[in-house]
Amino acid sequence: xxxxxxxxxxxxxxxxxxxxxxxxxxxxxxxxxxxxxxxxxxxxxxxxxxxxxxxxxxxxxxxxxxxxxxxxxxxxxxxxxxxxxxxxxxxxxxxxxxxxxxxxxxxxxxxxxxxxxxxxxxxxxxxxxxxxxxxxxxxxxxxxxxxxxxxxxxxxxxxxxxxxxxxxxxxxxxxxxxxxxxxxxxxxxxxxxxxxxxxxxxxxxxxxxxxxxxxxxxxxxxxxxxxxxxxxxxxxxxxxxxxxxxxxxxxxxxxxxxxxxxxxxxxxxxxxxxxxxxxxxxxxxxxxxxxxxxxxxxxxxxxxxxxxxxxxxxxxxxxxxxxxxxxxxxxxxxxxxxxxxxxxxxxxxxxxxxxxxxxxxxxxxxxxxxxxxxxxxxxxxxxxxxxxxxxxxxxxxxxxxxxxxxxxxxxxxxxxxxxxxxxxxxxxxxxxxx
Amino acid sequence: xxxxxxxxxxxxxxxxxxxxxxxxxxxxxxxxxxxxxxxxxxxxxxxxxxxxxxxxxxxxxxxxxxxxxxxxxxxxxxxxxxxxxxxxxxxxxxxxxxxxxxxxxxxxxxxxxxxxxxxxxxxxxxxxxxxxxxxxxxxxxxxxxxxxxxxxxxxxxxxxxxxxxxxxxxxxxxxxxxxxxxxxxxxxxxxxxxxxxxxxxxxxxxxxxxxxxxxxxxxxxxxxxxxxxxxxxxxxxxxxxxxxxxxxxxxxxxxxxxxxxxxxxxxxxxxxxxxxxxxxxxxxxxxxxxxxxxxxxxxxxxxxxxxxxxxxxxxxxxxxxxxxxxxxxxxxxxxxxxxxxxxxxxxxxxxxxxxxxxxxxxxxxxxxxxxxxxxxxxxxxxxxxxxxxxxxxxxxxxxxxxxxxxxxxxxxxxxxxxxxxxxxxxxxxxxxxxxxxxxxxxxxxxxx
Numbered sequence: 070x071x072x073x074x075x076x077x078x079x080x081x082x083x084x085x086x087x088x089x090x091x092x093x094x095x096x097x098x099x100x101x102x103x104x105x106x107x108x109x110x111x112x113x114x115x116x117x118x119x120x121x122x123x124x125x126x127x128x129x130x131x132x133x134x135x136x137x138x139x140x141x142x143x144x145x146x147x148x149x150x151x152x153x154x155x156x157x158x159x160x161x162x163x164x165x166x167x168x169x170x171x172x173x174x175x176x177x178x179x180x181x182x183x184x185x186x187x188x189x190x191x192x193x194x195x196x197x198x199x200x201x202x203x204x205x206x207x208x209x210x211x212x213x214x215x216x217x218x219x220x221x222x223x224x225x226x227x228x229x230x231x232x233x234x235x236x237x238x239x240x241x242x243x244x245x246x247x248x249x250x251x252x253x254x255x256x257x258x259x260x261x262x263x264x265x266x267x268x269x270x271x272x273x274x275x276x277x278x279x280x281x282x283x284x285x286x287x288x289x290x291x292x293x294x295x296x297x298x299x300x301x302x303x304x305x306x307x308x309x310x311x312x313x314x315x316x317x318x319x320x321x322x323x324x325x326x327x328x329x330x331x332x333x334x335x336x337x338x339x340x341x342x343x344x345x346x347x348x349x350x351x352x353x354x355x356x357x358x359x360x361x362x363x364x365x366x367x368x369x370x371x372x373x374x375x376x377x378x379x380x381x382x383x384x385x386x387x388x389x390x391x392x393x394x395x396x397x398x399x400x401x402x403x404x405x406x407x408x409x410x411x412x413x414x415x416x417x418x419x420x421x422x423x424x425x426x427x428x429x430x431x432x433x434x435x436x437x438x439x440x441x442x443x444x445x446x447x448x449x450x451x452x453x454x455x456x457x458x459x460x461x462x463x464x465x466x467x468x469x470x471x472x473x474x475x476x477x478x479x480x481x482x483x484x485x486x487x488x489x490x491x492x493x494x495x496x497x498x499x500x501x502x503x
Numbered sequence: 504x505x506x507x508x509x510x511x512x513x514x515x516x517x518x519x520x521x522x523x524x525x526x527x528x529x530x531x532x533x534x535x536x537x538x539x540x541x542x543x544x545x546x547x548x549x550x551x552x553x554x555x556x557x558x559x560x561x562x563x564x565x566x567x568x569x570x571x572x573x574x575x576x577x578x579x580x581x582x583x584x585x586x587x588x589x590x591x592x593x594x595x596x597x598x599x600x601x602x603x604x605x606x607x608x609x610x611x612x613x614x615x616x617x618x619x620x621x622x623x624x625x626x627x628x629x630x631x632x633x634x635x636x637x638x639x640x641x642x643x644x645x646x647x648x649x650x651x652x653x654x655x656x657x658x659x660x661x662x663x664x665x666x667x668x669x670x671x672x673x674x675x676x677x678x679x680x681x682x683x684x685x686x687x688x689x690x691x692x693x694x695x696x697x698x699x700x701x702x703x704x705x706x707x708x709x710x711x712x713x714x715x716x717x718x719x720x721x722x723x724x725x726x727x728x729x730x731x732x733x734x735x736x737x738x739x740x741x742x743x744x745x746x747x748x749x750x751x752x753x754x755x756x757x758x759x760x761x762x763x764x765x766x767x768x769x770x771x772x773x774x775x776x777x778x779x780x781x782x783x784x785x786x787x788x789x790x791x792x793x794x795x796x797x798x799x800x801x802x803x804x805x806x807x808x809x810x811x812x813x814x815x816x817x818x819x820x821x822x823x824x825x826x827x828x829x830x831x832x833x834x835x836x837x838x839x840x841x842x843x844x845x846x847x848x849x850x851x852x853x854x855x856x857x858x859x860x861x862x863x864x865x866x867x868x869x870x871x872x873x874x875x876x877x878x879x880x881x882x883x884x885x886x887x888x889x890x891x892x893x894x895x896x897x898x899x900x901x902x903x904x905x906x907x908x909x910x911x912x913x914x915x916x917x918x919x920x921x922x923x924x925x926x927x928x929x930x931x932x933x934x935x936x937x938x939x940x941x942x943x944x945x946x947x948x949x950x951x
Contacts, residue, residue, distance in 0.1 A: 096733040097586065097630055101622035103597060107550035107721070135878055174809065177799035182864075184871030186879075203875055230812060237815040237837055240767040244663045351765055351940075353660040354653065386595045398649025401657045421657045423649075487668050487822075487831070492574030492654065492686050494581065494603040 114300065115307055119315055121322050122295030127310050128302040136207040136303030137199065138214065144196040144291035146271075147264035147332040147411070155271015156279055157191040159228075159235060160287045164189050164198065166227040169220040173227055176213065185210040187217070193269055194332070194411045196292070204303050211317035218292065219321040223284050235276055242270075246349055247421060250358035257345060258360050258415055264334045265412060293323040296331070334412025337362050355427040360415035363407050371409055374416070381405045382418055385495065389418065399426035402495055526905045528887050530717075531724065532895075537740040538712025541731055542891050542901055544719040546884055550618040552720035554628055555888040557896055560708035561608045562688075563681035563747050563826060571651065571688015572696055574605040576704055578647040580612065584634035590627055599624060607682050608825040609896055613885060618721040622730055625718070629734035632714070636705045641698045648693050655687050664770050664835075667762040667937050674760055675774050675933050681747050681826055710741025715895050719888035749826040752776065754931045763940035768815075770835045771842045772935040773849065777830040777926045780823035780897055786910035787922035788821040788830050793869030794861045794919070795819040795832070795852070801865075802852045803832070813840045813848055825897060830926060842936050853927060860920025873911050 114126035149156045165187055166173040180187055185202040187210075198218070202210040242248045252268050259266035267275075299318075301310055364371050375383075382389035382405025393403040403420035530544045562573050580603065581590045594601060599616030614624045659665045669685050676683040716735070718727050755776050778784035795803045796819040807814040817834040834845045861869075881887050894903035 096737070097626065097633060100587070100593065101626050103623055104619045106598075106617050106619050109550050135875075135882065174800040174805060178868065181798045181800070181868035181872055184868075184873075184875035186872075186875060201875065201879060203878060230809065233812065233837060234808075234815045237768060237835070240838075241663060244765050244767055246661055349765075353656040356661075384595050385600065386589075386591045394650055395646070398646045399653070401650055401654040421653070421661065423653055423656060487665075487833075492571075492577065492605045492651070494578060494601075 117307070117311060119294070119311070119318070121319060122293075123314075123318065123321075124298045125311070125314060126298065126300045127305070127307060128300065129305065129307075130302055131304055133302075133304050134204055135201060136204045136301065136305065137201045138211065138302075139200075139300045140198040140214075140218075140297055141195045141299075142197070142292050142297040143194065143331040143411075144287070145192050145194045146267060146269040147194055147334060148287075148291055148329075149264075149267055149271075149275075151262065151267070152275065153271075153279055153283065154267040154275035155235065156275070156283060156287055157196055157291075158270050159231065159276065159279055160284050160292075161189045161191040161196045161198075162231045162235070163223055163227065163284060163288075164217050164221050164292075166231065167222040167224045168216050169222055170216060173224075176217065179213055180210065183210050183213075185213070187214065191269060193265060204305070207303065207305075208313060208317065211313060215318040215321055218318070221288060223281050223288075225281055228281055228284065232276055232279070235271065236273055239270065239273055239276070244349075246352055246354065246356040247358075247419070249347065249349075250356040251419075253345065253347065254358045254360050254417070255415070257343070258337060258340075260338055263338070264332045265410070265414075289324055290329050293328050294318070294321050295323045296328050331411065334410070336413045337415070352424075354421045354423055356421050357419070357427075359418040363414040363416040364409050365413050366409040366411065368409070371407070375407060378405055378407050378416065389420070393420060393422065397426070399423060526908060527902060528881070528891055528904055530891055530901055532901060535711065535732070535736055537736070537738055538710070538743075539735050539738075540715040540895065541728075541735075542715065542717045542895065543722075543724050543727055544717060544887060544891060545722065545724065546719065546887075547721045549884070550721050551615065551884060552618050552621045552624065552718065552722055553613060553615050553885050553888045554621070554624040555611065555613040555717040555719065555885065555892055556628060557715050557892040558610045558612075558709060559713050559746075559896060560610055560744070561606055562684065562686040563607045564708065564744070565684070565688075568692060569688075569696060569700065570684040570692045571686070572692075572700070572704060573610060574686055574688065575644075575647060575651050575693060575696060576701060577603050577605045577610050577612075578651055579639065579643060579701060580631055580635060582635075582638070582643040582647065584630055584638045586634060587627055587630050590631065593623060594620075594627060597623065606686055606824075611889060611892065613889065615885060621718070621722050621727065625730050625734050628716070629738065632709060632711070632735070633738055635709070636702045639698050639702050639705070644696060644698050644701055648696065651687070652690055652693055655690065655693075659685075659687065663766045664764060664937055666764045667760070667772065667935050670760060670762060671772075671774065671933070671935060674758060674935075675755065675776065675829060676827070677752065680749055680752075682749070682824065707742070708744055710743075711735060711738050712740045712743055715892050717888040717891050719891075720884055747826075752827070754928075755933060757930050758933045760933065760935045762935060762937050764937050766937060766939055768836050768838065769842050769939065770833060770937040771845050771849075772933075772937070773832040773846075774933040774935070775830045775927055775931060777821060777828040778922075779827050780825060781907075781910075784922040784926060785821065785823055785828060787914060787919045788828075788926055789823075790866060790869045790873065790911065790914050791856070791861070791919050791923055791927075792819040792821050792830070793872060794856070794865045797869060797872055800868075802856065803834070803849060806852055807834060807845060807848050811848060812837060813845050817849075842938075846934070850929065853923075853929070856920075857924050857927065860916045860923065863916055866914060866916055866919060870911055870914060874908070877908065877911075 112128055112130075114128050117125045117127065119125060144157055144160065146154070146157045165176065168176060171179070183202055183206040185200060185206060187198070187200050189198045190196065198214065200210055200214050242252060252270075256266045256268065261267065299314070301314065305313070364374055379387065381387055382403060384390075387404070389403040389405060393400045399422045400420045403418070405416065405418045407416055408414040528544060530542050532540065532542050534540050560573055562570070565572050581601075583589050587593065591601070594614060594616065597616060597620045599614055599620050601612070601614040603610065603612040612628070614628065616624050659669055669687075669689075672685050673683050716731065718731070777788050793801070795801055796817055799805065799809055803817045803819060807817045813836065814834045815837050817832070819830070819832045822829050822831060832849060834849065836842055836845055881890060890904075891901040894901045894907070898906075
């Protein structure tokens with residue numbers, strides 16, 4: 070073992086605790102000293118532009134048998150007209166339905182035959198398409214992606230079916246406390262007139278009002294290659310990648326004329342602390358969603374705020390989780406995250422606490438900076454909400470089928486029909502990006 | 504088109520598909536004299552290490568009246584010892600993180616950190632295996648009991664469509680079967696656990712001979728061996744726990760369960776008992792699930808979602824375990840449609856499959872999607888570490904990747920048909936109807 074720096078620490082701990090070592094376990098008595106971290110340079114993408122204006126980032130991963138293409142277009146919910154919340158989401162949904170060349174079932178079958186995974190969705194600033202496939206099938210899979218992007222049919226029967234699924238999904242959100250709280254928070258913070266004040270997954274009225282013509286127009290105006298970025302990662306050299314993308318995505322072209330300017334959201338409107346209460350009779354826990362002003366992604370102070378977020382609620386040992394969970398046992402977890410966008414985002418805190426812990430007991434746990442303890446006044450709504458709703462980041466609303474269980478460890482996914490068959494120490498799955 | 508060879512890397516060595524049998528996750532395996540199995544998997548592409556430990560204990564090993572103990576114990580493994588009062592603080596301070604999970608069969612613990620933190624990750628893991636029992640206290644048990652009861656509320660009681668899953672294990676498996684209760688346990692059983700029982704559980708199940716340790720990532724094998732020997736070598740072997748067995752099962756008699764929940768639209772679940780993980784029929788039913796619900800053209804999605812528009816979503820999957828599996832179909836009704844309509848449509852498709860099986864083309868789609876998911880699933884370093892432990896636990900050897908892939912590559916329509924006929928008989932299933940509780944909550948968004 071290498072005592073060195075660790076020695077002083079472990080001696081100090083022994084003095085405090087009266088170490089119960091012995092029995093040849095001496096190596097365990099000393100917390101090991103660690104060497105220096107090894108260097109790491111994240112891979113830098115090659116940035117290129119196709120003849121259609123599509124910006125491409127290439128990440129070469131030698132020997133990786135998988136290829137992934139991720140396309141981002143500025144066609145997220147912030148571009149929804151004020152009276153059509155849900156347009157961006159529904160438009161993204163329609164792109165893996167029927168194309169001019171084939172029906173929705175045929176497109177799906179062709180992708181499945183290649184073992185390709187294609188997912189589409191709309192978040193706040195961006196809509197996205199992600200294609201994952203074994204590299205030996207990348208060529209034909211990219212051709213299918215190109216067809217989906219270039220020539221969606223927006224068949225009326227497809228629109229009605231997908232609209233019905235989205236409406237059904239929204240009705241479920243009204244009974245799901247965490248989702249309901251998230252959907253309410255953004256609109257309450259930004260106001261319904263702000264581009265971030267409408268939920269990513271729309272509203273029932275907005276979804277019902279959307280017409281096929283509006284979908285076609287939104288796709289034409291917003292899903293343009295000259296406004297988009299495609300990231301391709303896999304075992305492909307530059308020349309091969311570019312040739313493949315030119316030929317397979319070449320039919321996806323911008324219509325004549327200038328692109329619409331991307332939404333440039335105003336800063337978060339100023340306001341005082343407000344508390345909204347939503348009554349869900351019979352709920353065994355209270356979901357608490359708290360938002361304070363955050364930053365734009367381009368703000369140079371973002372890395373600093375990210376460090377603050379890490380200390381507040383970004384890790385297991387952060388203040389919120391230590392206080393609410395590990396000291397008091399009020400919750401299974403309490404975390405914070407930053408949600409920076411093209412416009413100013415919110416700094417979010419989320420936790421589900423048992424009913425008894427909801428009021429004063431929990432109020433005393435909030436860090437006392439920023440005045441959020443003043444939890445009295447404000448509009449209180451105790452009726453069932455008619456929520457203006459809020460954003461669900463980057464997850465497509467209609468839950469997708471659960472992937473086949475690929476591992477005996479059977480991790481759950483958020484869209485699985487069953488809750489995790491596992492108990493976890495903490496909620497698994499990707500952390501919200503920050 | 505460029506034909507890419509099937510070279511893997513990401514630490515996997517996969518040969519061309521034609522030469523099945525050569526694929527493996529490279530590793531070395533050895534055992535310490537105290538019985539601890541150690542597996543080393545080097546991968547130097549990123550300066551990261553993973554320490555993944557499986558203990559061969561899960562909810563199947565619990566006794567009546569103490570359901571949820573294995574998982575509560577998993578939480579208590581992080582409550583610190585005399586030497587390391589906090590498990591998390593030193594790990595997160597150097598950029599590491601951890602998680603753990605408990606299922607019916609086993610409990611896993613994994614820590615991930617920058618490569619230079621390997622000594623600390625191993626030290627923390629060995630320390631709690633040596634010392635956790637001595638430091639157990641009623642306060643620690645009480646605190647994590649509160650946390651776990653909140654996990655039960657958050658994951659089941661306050662999560663739409665989830666309440667039923669607290670009842671399903673007891674309805675699907677016979678009384679006394681190791682799987683006949685939910686992993687999370689119940690409020691009453693969790694309340695009943697005391698520190699002495701926790702300590703006894705620890706000394707019985709948490710021994711080197713009942714564990715396997717995978718070290719994966721950017722490390723030097725000699726150094727890893729030396730650290731493992733220094734920290735884990737001196738620990739006593741401990742008693743070997745009796746493996747839990749499930750007796751022969753009579754087929755499940757048809758049963759129905761209605762579960763009111765706070766949901767806007769009803770959901771139909773069908774469950775069958777099915778062949779255990781890696782047993783004949785398991786891969787066939789996994790593929791059959793793909794034929795039923797993977798993609799818009801799969802049989803159930805096409806019929807219920809695309810064509811007849813009875814359901815907003817439908818899923819089929821084989822949920823596999825050591826002592827048995829369940830095959831599950833789940834479908835959520837769209838407004839205006841009764842669960843009986845969904846049931847009739849599903850039954851129609853199942854009858855057709857039992858009669859003539861999947862087509863070769865359907866099976867090809869299912870196999871190809873399975874292969875992509877399989878490869879993608881093993882991309883993260885942690886996933887490879889955990890898979891080595893899984894193969895060791897379920898198959899007795901970490902060298903099972905090729906055989907696992909071969910289970911799927913070798914599937915034929917006739918084999919899938921036979922498995923469907925054998926496992927999915929209509930008279931042997933559990934049907935669960937999750938229905939809106941009362942009429943007080945009209946659908947807020949879905950109704951026209």
